[in-house]
Structures are given as structure tokens and as C-alpha cells.
Amino acid sequence: MTTVTPNPGKILYLALLTLAAMFLYHSLARTPSCHAKQGKGIEVVIADSSGERVGLYEGSYALVIGVSDYTAGWPDLGSVPGELNRVETVLKKQGFKVIRVMDPDSRGLKRAYEDFIGRYGYTSGNRLLFYFSGHGHTRKGGAKGYLVPTDAPNPRRDEQGFLRKALPMNMILAWSRQLEARHALFLFDSCFSGTVFKAKDLPAAPPHISRATALPVRQYITAGDAGETVPARSVFTPAFIDALEYGWGDLNRDGYVSGTELGLYLQEKVPKHSRQNPQYGKIRDYDLARGDFVFQLASSGATVTKPEPSRKTTLSVSANVAGARVLVDGRLVGETPLGDVSVSPGTHRLRVEAAGYDAYEKRMDVESGRAVSLYVDLSKAGPVKARLFVETTPEDARVRILNIGPAFYPGMDLDPGRYHVEVSADGFETEKRWVSLSAGEDENISIRLEPVKVAAPAPAPVSRQPQGAFANNLGMKFVFIKPGSFMMGSALSPSEVVSRYGGEEKYYKNEHPQHRVTLSKGYYLQATEVTQGQWERVMGSKPSRFSNCGSNCPVEKVSWEDCQQFILKLNGMEGTRKYRLPTEAEWEYGARTGTTGAYAGDLDGMGWYDKNSGNKTHGVGGKAPNAWGLYDMHGNVYEWCQDWYGDYPSGSVTDPTGPSTGSYRVIRGGCWLDLAGCCRSAIRYRLEPGDRNGGLGFRLAFSPGQ
Structure with missing residues (x-):
């Protein structure tokens, strides 16, 4: 019989390993119910270069905004929807719950940020990512950057209108300072001045993961600088996807892609394939610039607790009016704020209504398995309008209402009152007439123009x-x-x-x-x-x-x-x-x-x-x-x-x-x-x-x- 002498070191090692396993089991046993209840985000525990473990995130949330269909003079960006499909896919693989907003107008763009921040921005353990793909603009000497929603006019034609509609970077900076979330990364597939956050001294090489990584941070990356333009097909977005999908952004090969590494990678990669020069940096606030955003790669060995994937198709609706009725296909489903109501995939008619406000109606296409979040800005109901129709002879005569700004069109809605109508046409005498409109009524008037009487037609310029x-x-x-x-x-x-x-x-x-x-x-x-x-x-x-x-x-x-x-x-x-x-x-x-x-x-x-x-x-x-x-x-x-x-x-x-x-x-x-x-x-x-x-x-x- 062979006697085996116990190895004290090995026994101690096994005991510690058992205790660690029990601790990990009980830790994980306590957390799934929370994550399953939320169905959002992941928890990541990573190891730094010294071997100690650093806890980072409790939940991960991404707001992905794309503007492709511009209505006020900016070139359309037809490739944006497809590019953002890929962004959404890669972020979901990273454990993010993705909220996607397409083609918002000025109100919708502002509300998208505010609603997202209101939901997820005040939990200290959260990791937030903001992704915007669309036009950007810089004015006044290259210091002020703006995001361009669908309805912002081109400032070359209407600068005051642009300033009323565009979303200034200063507002995004203000929101980022209000956040309680540990880490926030803002990516803009747009070109505008990045001087508001560009650091004076950027690192030549990315730092390794350490305890400092877990400190708060607000990081920003833009696709280009002031004076550069967004190409018809993005280079920035595919490069961002490749950085995470293939690990090309892991510059120091430690199994993670930090926000700093991502900025360095994009700044080196994008100019090789476009005329854009990405800008990146951290907010100019010491307390919010010490950490670093982290993406984990499959090779990192990170401990990841993922929620069970949900196959539910849901709709959530919030509004500027609490208690507004929400109807889907004519059926009342609740009142605002309305969260995660199950709907079937397909096309639906949404109506949001409240007493004293004009109703909001929209046709929506909802994809299977997607959570759709919508913010509705209800307008207070104004006085009952009147409508004006003007029949002219000749039929192509021009109609103007001289005492209002908007151009006339048949059946336009007008407030009750008196309006000065002018009808004109080439070769005819111009006629002007005052018309009184009453609330809720249609007014139809007929105006026949008389031909101009001249002794003889003026000779045409023969040479032309x-x-x-x-x-x-x-x-x-x-x-x-x-x-x-x-x-x-x-x-x-x-x-x-x-x-x-x-x-x-x-x-x-x-x-x-x-x-x-x-x-x-x-x-x-x-x-x-x-x-x-x-x-x-x-x-x-x-x-x-x-x-x-x-x-x-x-x-x-x-x-x-x-x-x-x-x-x-x-x-x-x-x-x-x-x-x-x-x-x-x-x-x-x-x-x-x-x-x-x-x-x-x-x-x-x-x-x-x-x-x-x-x-x-x-x-x-x-x-x-x-x-x-x-x-x-x-x-x-x-x-x-x-x-x-x-x-x-x-x-x-x-x-x-x-x-x-x-x-x-x-x-x-x-x-x-x-x-x-x-x-x-x-x-x-x-x-x-x-x-x-x-x-x-x-x-x-x-x-x-x-």
C-alpha cells in the first residue's frame, strides 16, 4: 500500500478555488433575476494586466440614430439604414439593448436623446453608447458643431432656420455632464468641429485595462473634422464594425477594445479610404475623463452574464403629456408613459390623443423581435380653422395672400379673419380682393382676370x-x-x-x-x-x-x-x-x-x-x-x-x-x-x-x- 503525503500548498489552493467557485455561484445566483426582469444589458467583470478583477457594468444600452431622408436641402444619405442594421447587430453581440430612431425631425432628435437619457442615464453602473449617422455642420470659425435632423434647412440658404432646427454639440455636452452612468461613448458618423472635446495631448499608445478604467468617462469620436463632408457611402461605420467584429481595434492585444483604442484605430484607418479625418477625445472635465469605455472581445476571458434573448415585439410610447391615450389600430392599449406593450410584427396605425391637444397619428412598420420606442410631442389644439379655395381664370394664374407669409395652396387652413387675396398672370390685369373667413367653414371664391390692353405688342429681342x-x-x-x-x-x-x-x-x-x-x-x-x-x-x-x-x-x-x-x-x-x-x-x-x-x-x-x-x-x-x-x-x-x-x-x-x-x-x-x-x-x-x-x-x- 502506497502512502500519499498531502501537499499543504495544493490543499490550500483547492480550498481557495472551492471558496471562489461558491462565491461566484452565489453571486451569479443573485443576479439573473434582476437581469431577467429588465431584459436589458449585461454585466461584465474583466481582468487587468496585473491579474486582479475589476467590475465595470451592470447594464449596457445604445441609442442608434440615423438620418437618411432629408427634406430641407441636404443631400440624402441612402446607405444609412443598411449601415445601421450592421451597427445594431454588432452592438447586440456586445450585450447592448439597442434603441433605434430613424429620420427624426428637430423635435424628434432632441427628444430621442432626452428620453434615452431619462430611462438609462441615471443608473451609475450603466454603460451607454450613442451613435448618430447623418450630416453634421460647423459654423463661426470652426468652433461650433451641429447635428442635422431631417427638417433643418441648409444654412447656406437659411442660417436662422438652421439654428432653430439643428442640435448643437454644446447641448450633447451638457447632457453628458448630467449623466450618472459610469461610462458614455458618443460616436458621430458626421463631419463637424471636434474642438469642444478634442484633447490637447492624445496618447501615442492605448493604456492597458486597470482600476482607473472603471472611473467615470465621457468619450467622443466623430467621422471627420470641420469643412469635411459625409460621403454617400460611409467609411467610418464599416471601420467601427470591423474594430469590434474582427477585433482590429484591440491595438494592445489584451482582449478588449477601449474607447481610446477605438479612437486611435479609426483615426488611422478611415483617412486611408476617404477624405475624412476622425477626431476623438474625452470631455474637458477631470472627474469625467479618467476612465475608459470598454468593449470585450470573445478572446478576453471576460465573465459575461447575458439575459435570455427576448423574441417579443414590443412598443413603448412616451409623450410631453402624461395620461395621453395610446391606440394601436383603433384599440386602446394604455396611456403615456406606456412601456413595452406586446404588438404583432407588421404595419400598425398609431394614434396618441389627449384633451386639448391635436391628435398624433402615424403608420409604423414593426419588425419581429424588435423593441420600438417612440416619443410624441403633442401640440396644443388651436382655434378651429377655415379653408380657402380660389378658382381663377386663367387657370394657371398665381394666387397670393398678401397679409400672411406662407404661400397659398387650394384648401389651405387659415385662422378666422380677413385676408387680402391677389391674383395675377402674365398678360392680364392683377386683381386684389379682401376675403372674410369664419371658423370651421370653407370659402370658395372665383376671380376672372381681364387681359391687359395694349396698343401693340412690344417687339421681341430678335438677337436672342x-x-x-x-x-x-x-x-x-x-x-x-x-x-x-x-x-x-x-x-x-x-x-x-x-x-x-x-x-x-x-x-x-x-x-x-x-x-x-x-x-x-x-x-x-x-x-x-x-x-x-x-x-x-x-x-x-x-x-x-x-x-x-x-x-x-x-x-x-x-x-x-x-x-x-x-x-x-x-x-x-x-x-x-x-x-x-x-x-x-x-x-x-x-x-x-x-x-x-x-x-x-x-x-x-x-x-x-x-x-x-x-x-x-x-x-x-x-x-x-x-x-x-x-x-x-x-x-x-x-x-x-x-x-x-x-x-x-x-x-x-x-x-x-x-x-x-x-x-x-x-x-x-x-x-x-x-x-x-x-x-x-x-x-x-x-x-x-x-x-x-x-x-x-x-x-x-x-x-x-x-
């Missing part, structure tokens, strides 16, 4: 009459533009433009220097913008935001690249290679028709802009043409030109075609939502070739003999 006309097989009409010379650019200084039309000087500097341009050969220019009907016949699609406007309305929401595909197909259908976009010089020469002022005539009579458009596009050719016979050169939709964007030359040029290469293409002419100053003959702007929005279209050109 179209010398020829052409119509192709699709009915596209073209007029011939004779060769000649003109002064290209603005005769007004930027400060003079601002004093007359508003805006900021920086948006008008690219109209200078004014210089003489000679076009040595005549060319044909399409009489109208390409219509939705023409686009559909060639491409078989309906891309326009205002698709219900009709087949004679200009096609919009098309990129420069889309236009090239249209031209390629049209040339194939016509058996030719002649169609193209006009050069920028051809476009302005066609718009000016020998004039030297802001417009080729009366803007109200020739173009659709913010004062008369009713916030939408209109059928082409609905206004007066210029002397060449070209319609809608001022307003309705911006028009792509063939040129790369660049600075104007300082001297005279002949047949210019713009720079040989570049990053942006030129757009001209202004659109339906622009101020009058942005519809001038000289106005020019730039967009990336892949950009699209609801104010962006084109017209075609070709040269004789092609």
Missing part, C-alpha cells in the same frame, strides 16, 4: 430668339443657343449680396472673380428640366421625392452619376452619342440671355422658390421662359452641370470645361425651397457625384453635328 428647335423621340424639346461672350459670375460683392438677399458672405465668394467667357460654338439646351415621365420611360424607375407631383414635374433626387446612366441609356435608345450635361459656362450663358443682373427677368414670373413654391416642385414650363425659350432656369430644382467644381479663373477664357479632376460636381439655378438670392444666375454650389436630394435635377445639352 432661338434660331432653331429640336424634339427627340421622347418629346424632349431643345432650343439652339447662339455662340457669344458674357461676363460669368456676380457683379455684386459677397457683402452686397448678403445685404440684398441675406445669408453669409462665405457662400457667395465662389461667384468671383467675375470674368469674361467666350463660347465659340452654338449648342442646344433642353427647354425644360428632365421630367419624371421622361426619366421613367428611359430608366423604368421613379426616384423623385415628389413622385405624386405628376409626370410633367422635374425628376429629382438623382445624383450626377444617375444622370450619366440616364444619358447612356437615352443615347442607346436614340442611336446617338450626342446627349450630355451642359458645362457650367453653357448653363450660365443660357440662363443670362444677355442680361447682367441677378435674374433674366422677374423672379416671381420665371421661377419657383421659397416664397411661391408651397414647399414643393411644380410642373416644368409653368412659368415664363427667358429670351432663349428656356424654362425654370431660376428655381424649381437645382441642375447638375458636367464640370468638376473649382475656383474661377482670373482672366478671360474660351469654351471652358472646368477642372480636369476634382471631388465635387457643380450644381446651378436654385430650387423650390431656396431664398431668392440662391436662385440668381450667378449662384453656384457643389455636391459629391453620388449625392441626391429632393431639390436636385438636371437638363440635357448637345452640340450640333453630334
Whole structure:
């Protein structure tokens, strides 16, 4: 019989191991009920480089916001929804409960942050991640950054309107200081100034996980700096996903990706594939800048307690009015604040109502297994409105209400009172009439205009009459533009433009220097913008935001690249290679028709802009043409030109075609939502070739003999 002598060290080791296992068992046995009840977040216990264990998070929550469908002059970002699907997936793998908000307006964007912070921001053990994908903007010397919601106008056209709608970074900084959560990371797939949080001395290498990691922190990462633009397809978001999915953000190979590592990785990776330079740092507050956000990788050995995955599809609704009734498909499901009510996947009609407030109604598509959270801002009910209808002869006469700002449209809701109605049309006497409206009633009036009586018609400027006309097989009409010379650019200084039309000087500097341009050969220019009907016949699609406007309305929401595909197909259908976009010089020469002022005539009579458009596009050719016979050169939709964007030359040029290469293409002419100053003959702007929005279209050109 062999006698085994016990090893005291081994016995002590086994005893300690048993005690540790019992402690871990009892610890975990106490926590699942809490996590199962919440169904949110995870608890992570990590080991630092010295081997001791540091507890970090009790719950993990992410607010993911995407803006792709802009309505007030910013290019749409069509790739955002798909990119955020991947962000949501990778965050769920990290144990986050994800709250997703798509295409919020200004109120919705602010409420999304406030509602999320109100729910999850005041628990000290929480880990919070905020992800925004959309446009950003910087103003006033590159110090003030803003997030752009769907309804914020482009500040180049309406800076005051932009400031009323956009969400300033200073507000996000204020929210971050109010948080009780241990760690908060803000990621912005946007370009704006990061100086509000950019640290003076950034680490050359990321620190290892330590006890200091668990200290509070507020970290920020943006996709680019001031003056940079968001590309049509993001580089920042895929790089963020790869950093976590494949562990490429784990720079010191310890099994974790810290917020600092993520910032360093993105700052090195993104500029290799785009013109963006990510900015990152911590809040300038010592007490909130000592820790570091942590993502754990599968290889880290972290202890992770995950809740059972929920397959329930739920809806939660909060509002600015407590006790508002919430109805889904006409069935009362509760009152606000309403939390996690089970709904079936599919399309539902939501209605939120409260006495003394206008009801809120929305159709929602709810995906299976998704928790949908919605904030509703109910407006106080105003006085009962009246509606006004004006029947005119001729039918296309223009109707204005002189004592209010908004543009008239048939059946518009108006407060009870007296309104000064003006009806006008080219070739007819203008008539004005006062109309009284009573609450809750429809008022229909009929106004017939009398033709202007003149001794003889004024002779047309013979030198500018179209010398020829052409119509192709699709009915596209073209007029011939004779060769000649003109002064290209603005005769007004930027400060003079601002004093007359508003805006900021920086948006008008690219109209200078004014210089003489000679076009040595005549060319044909399409009489109208390409219509939705023409686009559909060639491409078989309906891309326009205002698709219900009709087949004679200009096609919009098309990129420069889309236009090239249209031209390629049209040339194939016509058996030719002649169609193209006009050069920028051809476009302005066609718009000016020998004039030297802001417009080729009366803007109200020739173009659709913010004062008369009713916030939408209109059928082409609905206004007066210029002397060449070209319609809608001022307003309705911006028009792509063939040129790369660049600075104007300082001297005279002949047949210019713009720079040989570049990053942006030129757009001209202004659109339906622009101020009058942005519809001038000289106005020019730039967009990336892949950009699209609801104010962006084109017209075609070709040269004789092609």
C-alpha cells in the first residue's frame, strides 16, 4: 500500500478555488433575476494586466440614430439604414439593448436623446453608447458643431432656420455632464468641429485595462473634422464594425477594445479610404475623463452574464403629456408613459390623443423581435380653422395672400379673419380682393382676370430668339443657343449680396472673380428640366421625392452619376452619342440671355422658390421662359452641370470645361425651397457625384453635328 503525503500548498489552493467557485455561484445566483426582469444589458467583470478583477457594468444600452431622408436641402444619405442594421447587430453581440430612431425631425432628435437619457442615464453602473449617422455642420470659425435632423434647412440658404432646427454639440455636452452612468461613448458618423472635446495631448499608445478604467468617462469620436463632408457611402461605420467584429481595434492585444483604442484605430484607418479625418477625445472635465469605455472581445476571458434573448415585439410610447391615450389600430392599449406593450410584427396605425391637444397619428412598420420606442410631442389644439379655395381664370394664374407669409395652396387652413387675396398672370390685369373667413367653414371664391390692353405688342429681342428647335423621340424639346461672350459670375460683392438677399458672405465668394467667357460654338439646351415621365420611360424607375407631383414635374433626387446612366441609356435608345450635361459656362450663358443682373427677368414670373413654391416642385414650363425659350432656369430644382467644381479663373477664357479632376460636381439655378438670392444666375454650389436630394435635377445639352 502506497502512502500519499498531502501537499499543504495544493490543499490550500483547492480550498481557495472551492471558496471562489461558491462565491461566484452565489453571486451569479443573485443576479439573473434582476437581469431577467429588465431584459436589458449585461454585466461584465474583466481582468487587468496585473491579474486582479475589476467590475465595470451592470447594464449596457445604445441609442442608434440615423438620418437618411432629408427634406430641407441636404443631400440624402441612402446607405444609412443598411449601415445601421450592421451597427445594431454588432452592438447586440456586445450585450447592448439597442434603441433605434430613424429620420427624426428637430423635435424628434432632441427628444430621442432626452428620453434615452431619462430611462438609462441615471443608473451609475450603466454603460451607454450613442451613435448618430447623418450630416453634421460647423459654423463661426470652426468652433461650433451641429447635428442635422431631417427638417433643418441648409444654412447656406437659411442660417436662422438652421439654428432653430439643428442640435448643437454644446447641448450633447451638457447632457453628458448630467449623466450618472459610469461610462458614455458618443460616436458621430458626421463631419463637424471636434474642438469642444478634442484633447490637447492624445496618447501615442492605448493604456492597458486597470482600476482607473472603471472611473467615470465621457468619450467622443466623430467621422471627420470641420469643412469635411459625409460621403454617400460611409467609411467610418464599416471601420467601427470591423474594430469590434474582427477585433482590429484591440491595438494592445489584451482582449478588449477601449474607447481610446477605438479612437486611435479609426483615426488611422478611415483617412486611408476617404477624405475624412476622425477626431476623438474625452470631455474637458477631470472627474469625467479618467476612465475608459470598454468593449470585450470573445478572446478576453471576460465573465459575461447575458439575459435570455427576448423574441417579443414590443412598443413603448412616451409623450410631453402624461395620461395621453395610446391606440394601436383603433384599440386602446394604455396611456403615456406606456412601456413595452406586446404588438404583432407588421404595419400598425398609431394614434396618441389627449384633451386639448391635436391628435398624433402615424403608420409604423414593426419588425419581429424588435423593441420600438417612440416619443410624441403633442401640440396644443388651436382655434378651429377655415379653408380657402380660389378658382381663377386663367387657370394657371398665381394666387397670393398678401397679409400672411406662407404661400397659398387650394384648401389651405387659415385662422378666422380677413385676408387680402391677389391674383395675377402674365398678360392680364392683377386683381386684389379682401376675403372674410369664419371658423370651421370653407370659402370658395372665383376671380376672372381681364387681359391687359395694349396698343401693340412690344417687339421681341430678335438677337436672342432661338434660331432653331429640336424634339427627340421622347418629346424632349431643345432650343439652339447662339455662340457669344458674357461676363460669368456676380457683379455684386459677397457683402452686397448678403445685404440684398441675406445669408453669409462665405457662400457667395465662389461667384468671383467675375470674368469674361467666350463660347465659340452654338449648342442646344433642353427647354425644360428632365421630367419624371421622361426619366421613367428611359430608366423604368421613379426616384423623385415628389413622385405624386405628376409626370410633367422635374425628376429629382438623382445624383450626377444617375444622370450619366440616364444619358447612356437615352443615347442607346436614340442611336446617338450626342446627349450630355451642359458645362457650367453653357448653363450660365443660357440662363443670362444677355442680361447682367441677378435674374433674366422677374423672379416671381420665371421661377419657383421659397416664397411661391408651397414647399414643393411644380410642373416644368409653368412659368415664363427667358429670351432663349428656356424654362425654370431660376428655381424649381437645382441642375447638375458636367464640370468638376473649382475656383474661377482670373482672366478671360474660351469654351471652358472646368477642372480636369476634382471631388465635387457643380450644381446651378436654385430650387423650390431656396431664398431668392440662391436662385440668381450667378449662384453656384457643389455636391459629391453620388449625392441626391429632393431639390436636385438636371437638363440635357448637345452640340450640333453630334
